[in-house]
Amino acid sequence: MNNDRQTDNAQRVVVTGIGMVTPLGIGKLEFGRRLFAGETGIAEITFFDTSSLPSHLGAEVKNFRPRDFISAKNMRRMDKISLMAAASARLALEDAGFQITTENRDRVGIVLGTAFGATDITAQFLQTLFSGGPAAVNPILVPNTVMNAAAGHTSIELGFRGVNTTVTHYAVSAENAIAYAAAEIRRGTADFIFAGGADILSEFYYMSLTKFKALSPQNKNEEACRPFDKKRNGMIVGEGCGIICLESFQSATDRGRKPYCEITGAGMGSSPTKPNQWPQNPEGIKTTFNRALKNADTSIDNIQAIFAAANGDITLDAVEAETYAEIFDEEKRPSITSIKGATGESFSSGGIRACALALSMEKNILPPTIGLTNPLRPLEFVAGEKKELAIDTAALAGISFGGTYTYLIFGK
Amino acid sequence: MKKRIVITGLGTLNAIANNVPDFTKALQVGVCGIEKIDLFDTTGFRSQTGGQIKNFTPRDYIPQKFSVERMSRADKLALAATVEALRDAGLYPLPEKLKDETGVAIGGGAGGLLESEEFYRDYLENNGKNAKFSTLASLFCASSADRIASAFELSGPKSTFMTACSGGGTALGYARDLIISGHASMMIAGGVEPMSRLTFAAFNALKSVDPETCRPFDKDRAGLSLGEAAAIMVLESLDSALERGAKIYGEVLGYGITCDSFHMTAPDEKASGAIRSMQAALKDSGLSLEDIDYVNAHGTATPVNDVTETKAIKEVFGKRAYAIPVSSTKSMHAHTLGASGALEGIVSVLALNQGFIPPTVNHREADPLCDLDYVTSGSRKADLRAVLSNSFAFGGNNTTLIFGRYSGRGVARE
Numbered sequence: 001m002n003n004d005r006q007t008d009n010a011q012r013v014v015v016t017g018i019g020m021v022t023p024l025g026i027g028k029l030e031f032g033r034r035l036f037a038g039e040t041g042i043a044e045i046t047f048f049d050t051s052s053l054p055s056h057l058g059a060e061v062k063n064f065r066p067r068d069f070i071s072a073k074n075m076r077r078m079d080k081i082s083l084m085a086a087a088s089a090r091l092a093l094e095d096a097g098f099q100i101t102t103e104n105r106d107r108v109g110i111v112l113g114t115a116f117g118a119t120d121i122t123a124q125f126l127q128t129l130f131s132g133g134p135a136a137v138n139p140i141l142v143p144n145t146v147m148n149a150a151a152g153h154t155s156i157e158l159g160f161r162g163v164n165t166t167v168t169h170y171a172v173s174a175e176n177a178i179a180y181a182a183a184e185i186r187r188g189t190a191d192f193i194f195a196g197g198a199d200i201l202s203e204f205y206y207m208s209l210t211k212f213k214a215l216s217p218q219n220k221n222e223e224a225c226r227p228f229d230k231k232r233n234g235m236i237v238g239e240g241c242g243i244i245c246l247e248s249f250q251s252a253t254d255r256g257r258k259p260y261c262e263i264t265g266a267g268m269g270s271s272p273t274k275p276n277q278w279p280q281n282p283e284g285i286k287t288t289f290n291r292a293l294k295n296a297d298t299s300i301d302n303i304q305a306i307f308a309a310a311n312g313d314i315t316l317d318a319v320e321a322e323t324y325a326e327i328f329d330e331e332k333r334p335s336i337t338s339i340k341g342a343t344g345e346s347f348s349s350g351g352i353r354a355c356a357l358a359l360s361m362e363k364n365i366l367p368p369t370i371g372l373t374n375p376l377r378p379l380e381f382v383a384g385e386k387k388e389l390a391i392d393t394a395a396l397a398g399i400s401f402g403g404t405y406t407y408l409i410f411g412k
Numbered sequence: 413m414k415k416r417i418v419i420t421g422l423g424t425l426n427a428i429a430n431n432v433p434d435f436t437k438a439l440q441v442g443v444c445g446i447e448k449i450d451l452f453d454t455t456g457f458r459s460q461t462g463g464q465i466k467n468f469t470p471r472d473y474i475p476q477k478f479s480v481e482r483m484s485r486a487d488k489l490a491l492a493a494t495v496e497a498l499r500d501a502g503l504y505p506l507p508e509k510l511k512d513e514t515g516v517a518i519g520g521g522a523g524g525l526l527e528s529e530e531f532y533r534d535y536l537e538n539n540g541k542n543a544k545f546s547t548l549a550s551l552f553c554a555s556s557a558d559r560i561a562s563a564f565e566l567s568g569p570k571s572t573f574m575t576a577c578s579g580g581g582t583a584l585g586y587a588r589d590l591i592i593s594g595h596a597s598m599m600i601a602g603g604v605e606p607m608s609r610l611t612f613a614a615f616n617a618l619k620s621v622d623p624e625t626c627r628p629f630d631k632d633r634a635g636l637s638l639g640e641a642a643a644i645m646v647l648e649s650l651d652s653a654l655e656r657g658a659k660i661y662g663e664v665l666g667y668g669i670t671c672d673s674f675h676m677t678a679p680d681e682k683a684s685g686a687i688r689s690m691q692a693a694l695k696d697s698g699l700s701l702e703d704i705d706y707v708n709a710h711g712t713a714t715p716v717n718d719v720t721e722t723k724a725i726k727e728v729f730g731k732r733a734y735a736i737p738v739s740s741t742k743s744m745h746a747h748t749l750g751a752s753g754a755l756e757g758i759v760s761v762l763a764l765n766q767g768f769i770p771p772t773v774n775h776r777e778a779d780p781l782c783d784l785d786y787v788t789s790g791s792r793k794a795d796l797r798a799v800l801s802n803s804f805a806f807g808g809n810n811t812t813l814i815f816g817r818y819s820g821r822g823v824a825r826e
Contacts, residue, residue, distance in 0.1 A: 052539065077676065106670070106688060109671065110671075114574075116552070117574070123532065123535075123536070125610065125613075125614070126532045126533075126536065127536050129609070129610070130532075130536055130537070133456050134455075134456035134457045134458075134613060134617075135456060137613050137614070137616070137617040138617070139619075142615075142617055143676035143677050143806060143807075144676075145614060146574070146806050147576075148574055148575040148576055148805070148806070148809055149676065149806075149807060151575075151807065152676050152807030153676065155671045155672075155673040156673050156674065156675070156676070156808070160671060161670060161673045161684070161685065161688070162670060162671065163669050163670070163671075164669065164807075164809050165573060165575050165582050165669060166573065166574050166575050166809075167571055167572070167574075168520065168552075168573070168574045169557070169570065169571050169572045170552070180571075180586065183593055186593075187589065189668075189692065189696075207539075208531075208535075208548060211540065211543060212548070268568070268569030268570070268595055268596075269567050269569065269570075270516070270566050270567055270568060270569070270570045271567060272561070272565045273562060274562075275549050275558060275559070284567065287567055291595075295594075402554065402555070402558040403561065404558065404561075404570045404571075406569075
């Protein structure tokens with residue numbers, strides 16, 4: 001009996017640390033304070049000139065001083081996305097309350113999601129190639145053009161030598177990374193895995209998104225991020241990194257750590273969708289959500305809160321809301337919140353949202369959906385201000401353009 | 413007991429063959445596909461050669477019913493290899509009932525960089541005035557998995573791995589685990605890497621390419637040769653394969669993944685990450701050192717990799733290292749980066765299935781520091797039980813896969 005329970009506890013994956021570098025703040029104290037106070041990180045872009053573009057707002061990470069987190073020796077070689085990832089991982093490591101030693105380092109890993117990687121470095125690299133030809137290419141830039149650079153630098157900075165991979169699948173990059181990391185903990189290939197997502201704002205990237213006609217303002221309305229709102233007219237792009245530390249419940253108990261929450265299940269799915277378009281119907285989302293519930297061995301009636309994927313996009317928000325309207329009984333509707341009105345859409349936002357969810361479960365408070373005043377459907381949205389709610393079971397929604405879905409279920 | 417996961421379909425296009433039967437023959441003959449590149453202008457680069465795919469006319473491989481509109485070369489290669497793999501698995505057209513729980517895992521590479529260069533150029537030179545949205549549609553590496561899933565109307569999990577040169581191997585290991593854990597019942601898994609000027613410029617700038625043709629494990633080796641490929645496998649549980657009477661190529665027995673945590677582009681000279689990666693795969697497979705009959709090496713032909721990998725193999729296998737044939741098929745199909753783990757997975761499976769060890773071609777003179785049996789004078793007939801295949805990457809990512817021969821009902825060879 002006792003043995004069985006120990007096996008079970010080794011199979012249970014818990015979150016014992018969180019770390020983040022976001023437009024709302026760096027580290028869980030500032031991030032949590034501003035998140036629950038209903039503040040937003042969205043403002044006029046200051047990193048580059050947007051005067052020739054149709055959009056001008058973004059959620060930039062400000063006041064980030066990498067030297068507070070990263071050794072001078074490694075910092076020289078690191079680009080912006082790597083600095084954010086390494087700083088977030090260090091914060092999560094400190095929060096988890098253990099140290100990397102020669103004894104444990106082979107059993108500590110990182111699985112990072114990034115939707116677009118170092119778009120700043122790629123543009124810079126191509127600039128040198130186009131303007132000066134092969135002879136002008138700067139080899140120093142090369143290591144940072146690969147999408148796994150951030151996880152590689154973070155491993156070097158913090159000494160992680162175990163499982164290491166980088167997942168990139170647009171807007172579910174971080175959710176897939178977390179699901180994969182949880183599976184590796186269950187498989188017993190690592191004792192600790194740091195998992196989450198990182199993406200950055202760069203001029204080239206911002207311009208490309210305006211070319212995709214993905215950003216607010218659309219329909220000539222005022223530029224703003226309004227998740228689930230009738231007047232929503234496109235997303236506002238953000239940046240940042242959020243990383244959670246995963247370990248088995250057995251390991252956390254042995255170390256005497258109280259976890260934020262448990263990852264009880266994951267569901268992944270797809271549906272045929274035109275390239276780069278948001279899904280046009282709820283089918284794929286429903287299937288995936290159900291898979292996650294089944295995997296977590298729970299039922300839809302137990303879901304009390306959803307950290308939504310909605311970002312203010314006209315199609316995405318409508319389809320996500322339609323899904324929840326269809327699958328939940330009217331009396332058993334969960335509280336739904338989207339923090340993207342505060343953090344912007346960073347695509348690998350699942351990392352930052354998982355950190356927010358962990359804080360919510362710890363504090364029994366849900367953060368408000370900033371920008372939501374006229375809900376597009378009568379659901380239980382957390383709008384206006386934070387909501388106090390003791391949460392036993394919550395879902396993190398990952399929905400991507402291109403028709404890819406990942407839902408994660410969290411338990412107390 | 414852990415679910416047994418088998419390989420029931422293969423598909424590939426690479427520098428030495430545009431389908432699996434031709435690939436098998438080319439590997440047995442020892443064909444080198446590294447030649448002058450004509451996909452883009454290579455003037456001014458250290459190297460002008462590479463493993464380019466020849467005579468690729470997408471419609472020869474992709475049936476008319478699938479749209480290829482706005483697809484990048486990478487997307488078309490990936491879809492073409494998927495069609496071949498599904499046909500090979502007896503799953504074309506894909507039965508309706510299988511669509512629900514079939515997923516896609518792809519090791520990505522340059523994606524649509526070749527096509528989207530014009531967009532970048534316009535952005536950098538004219539601030540994006542003339543940039544066409546359409547050239548960006550397939551830019552990112554996750555596009556290929558999306559295209560495959562949409563073409564076959566799949567509802568299963570979908571993910572893309574970007575760990576430079578180990579992504580294809582990781583995708584296969586990940587796909588296997590998704591079937592074991594019940595997240596999918598069948599996976600289309602592999603990698604795709606198209607040639608692009610950016611990748612070519614990057615490796616040339618690092619001086620990690622051989623100006624001529626790569627010579628893995630040779631005393632005078634001077635770097636790698638860049639290549640391109642799509643390599644796709646169909647994975648499913650043994651029960652599922654037997655139930656539908658599929659032919660079985662082999663089993664995915666072991667998967668190990670580690671990090672050097674040492675340097676972004678150079679391997680750790682102590683080879684700790686590579687050693688632990690092979691050990692993790694061996695442990696996962698439950699096999700002993702005596703069970704491995706062939707090592708399909710990462711073998712890039714850079715001066716450092718080949719010595720380090722040799723050292724790692726000796727550290728892992730001890731004296732047995734000298735008795736195990738080791739070869740680098742990159743000497744034939746070149747280094748296909750994000751696809752290489754998957755392409756060399758196919759090489760390993762074909763070797764097991766057809767009973768041969770593919771050679772390391774272009775080898776002229778032995779390096780005293782590389783003193784294993786590198787199979788340098790043509791392919792060998794061999795009855796193989798299990799093959800270990802390594803992929804090591806920039807960023808310090810290491811992935812090792814172990815494939816085993818399947819000898820029961822439904823075996824593909826015969």
